[in-house]
Amino acid sequence: MKIVLYLHMHQPWRLARFRYLDLGSGRSYFDIERNLAIFRGIAERCYRPALDRLLHALETHEEFRLSLSITGTFVEQAKLAAPDVLDKVRALVATGRVSLLAETYYHSLAFLVPPPELSEEVRMHRDMLRAEFGVETKVLRMTELAYSDDLARFAESERFGGMLAEGWEGMLRGHPPTYRYCAAPAPTVMLLLRHYPLSDDVGFRFSSREWNEYPLTAEKYARWLGGTPGELIGLFMDFETFGEHHHASTGILEFLSALPEAVRREPHLGWATVEEAIRGPPRDTLSVPYTMSWADQNRDLGAWLGNDLQRSAFEAVKKVGIVVRETRDPAILTDWRKLLTSDHFYYMYVSGHGADQGVHQYFSSYDSPYDAYANYMNALSDLRRRALEKLGVPILK
Amino acid sequence: MRTVAASRPLHIVMVGWEWPPNHTGGLGVHSFEISKELTRLGHRITFLTPFGGPFTPVEGVTFRFPGGPPATTGTTPPAIDFPPAYWAGGTPDSPFMDATDGYNVWISLLEGLGPVDVVHVHDWFGTVGARALAQRLDVPLVMSVHSTEYDRSLGHPWQHILDREQVGIDAATRVIAVSRHLRQQIIDRYHADPGKMRVIYNAVRPSARLERIDPAKRVVLYVGRLAVMKGVDTYLRAAARIAAKFPDVLFVVAGEGPEYNHLVRLAAGLGVGDHVMFLGKVTEEERDLLLAGSSVFVLPSVVEPFGIAALEAMAAGVPTILSKTSGVAEVTSGAFTVDFWDADEFASRIAELLEYPTLRAAMGEQGRWEALREGWPERARETVGVYLEAMAARGRQP
DSSP: OEEEEEEEEOOOOOBOOOOGGGTTSOOOSBOHHHHHHHHHHHIIIIIHHHHHHHHHHHHHOTTOOEEEEEOHHHHHHHHHHOHHHHHHHHHHHHTTOEEEEBOOTTOBOGGGSOTTHHHHHHHHHHHHHHHHHOOOOOEEOOGGGOBOHHHHHHHHHTTOSEEEEEOOHHHHTTOOSSSOEEETTEEEEEEEEEOHHHHHHHHTSTTOTTSTTOSOOHHHHHHHHHTOOSSEEEEEEEGGGEETTEEGGGTHHHHHHHHHHHHHTSTTOEEOOHHHHTOSOOSOEEOOOSOBOSSTTTOSSHHHHSSHHHHHHHHHHHHHHHHHHHHTOHHHHHHHHHHTBHHHHHTTOOOOSSTTHHHHHHHOSSSSHHHHHHHHHHHHHHHHHHHHHHHTOOOOO | OOOOOOSSOOEEEEEOSOBTTBOSSHHHHHHHHHHHHHHHTTOEEEEEOSSOOOOOOOTTEEEEOTTSOOBSSOOOOOSSOOOOOGGGTOOTTSTHHHHHHHHHHHHHHOOOOOSOSEEEEESSTTHHHHHHHHHHHTOOEEEEESOOHHHHTTTOOOHHHHHHHHHHHHHOSEEEESSHHHHHHHHHHHOOOGGGEEEOOOOOOOOOOOOOSOTTSEEEEEESOOOGGGTHHHHHHHHHHHGGGOTTEEEEEEOOOTTHHHHHHHHHHTTOTTTEEEEESOOHHHHHHHHHTOSEEEEOOSSOSOOHHHHHHHHTTOOEEEETTOGGGGGOSSSEEEOTTOHHHHHHHHHHHHHOHHHHHHHHHHHHHHHHHSOHHHHHHHHHHHHHHHHHHTTOOO
């Protein structure tokens, strides 16, 4: 049994308060200083200590393997706020036992807008990884672990050998999530599945005192991993799990440090990168005719496009994209792509009263989804105005 | 808030001020609504007021006022003639205070009430009389504070009124504040024992959502008194920032007050005389029609212990913009909140609601749900809970 530990590193370019009165003012939509201040804080609490511990684990346990995905917006912010964080990632990559994954450069919903946006963003991201880390990627993860048959076809057309997906019963139809599968419409694309109960034990439940398994030790967790039947266990989670979502005082960093040794003591456990894990025959084919994600109870796109505000904003940004592309103006295109980042839509989620409410609240940088929507629409209206001006189209109203 | 039900009907002497239909502020509405729900729970109320009616009748409520017999509707002319208070243009040495003192003397001497369980006084008007009455009847005193003199006077309080507030807060076994913000102020400024403070929010009645009068016509609405602390000047400055961009929008100001002339001049001076409409005082019915025809409601108050007008707008499904300092902001997540001095931000929020129909609909829905989630019945149950606490604290069996 191989453990595929995969951690996702991402920070969005959050919007500044862009008032309706700011339309046409030429002000930036993005509060760079605030974003960098947030980044510096997370670097201190999470990125630096966790990356150091992972490097130590690689140095002391030659069997330890790790996979990372790093968004383009993360790298842009790291360069400005904490360049040493990138050096630490380079040090991990230099061990030869760390895989990097491809994704959309802007952590965007590009897969839902007309081509060629998705392939351009994935190409941008692959170019960035080549330039920054000297790495060629073979495995693709889509924003928020989105996956569908269409996305598998896309992965095949871009010559990826594998993709990640949620190991959700709804699509597994009785198959266990602990094996390698291949995409039904694209048999060269191997699927690695997230084992969500074991992933969420660390990602969500680790610091919860109401959890009947609290406190979770590395030894106990390694026993659970060792007792799980199958070939592969996909532990996919946010990198920020370690020191940010769970504060250092919860012992999460010690847990991370202790895990490789605890796993070593379990007789049938080992580690694999995503690139190692996609090698070998698939157990079966899987078909997912709709788009699935790793979020919330429904594992669909409801967290981003579930309500009227989100759908209205997304339809608007899609529409503006048509004019934006016409302009062939790199600055306008870049701003549009930053607005396509999925986080903006997440902030517009109107909480019901279920289990997902607290999670959404935690990640939002606004007082309310209405604030998030109004601010986003102002920025988008301004961008549309800029694009139309560039094209020489008279602006009505 | 615990909501223990009483095991027998209580007789509550409510020391009030105004009562519908003759009321200028939120206190009259509050007295009416809470009394109505208390009587529905089986309790009996004697409502004291210095004014002679008419009174909108509520079964189970008897009105007592100086110069007249106990009444259930009443149209007797008032025995006390009230000169204008400062908020209506009076001054601290005006005969207004003499008149309220007369009301208090009358309260303290009031006879023929029968067995009473609790005396409940609203704001400062009748605190001195209520204290004397509760002592004489040997029952607990509960005080509700809807706003304080510091807030109403914007930093220039009348000492007479501060003293009367202090009397009530000191004498009451339990003090009810209409927001957490106000509760803290009472503890800080009046040194109230935090252990006797309770928070009970205001509520609104569910009303049928009226059809918009004219879907093509767009109205931005302010309803309330025209007093300095209401921040209506900020609303007008905000209107001036965006009026040119929204020529189809009318900024309506409904209400009367000492700032009326100043505000009319300000609107003209800002060049938005054509875009702003001053309606003067409106009836409840007119207000409901206005709400039904409005796209946005604005409550720009500098000071607003609660702000029931905003809750009424939300209940009508009108997306609402509140100043951050208003008490009602504590009970809603479905309204925009803005610093009271930030006219540009008010302007932007108004424009965003006018510009984005999806936002308007979503906020309207959320606000309506929040405003009606807990109504007066719940508030009345909470109030009974406070009565029972006060009685228990005085060793009385409910």
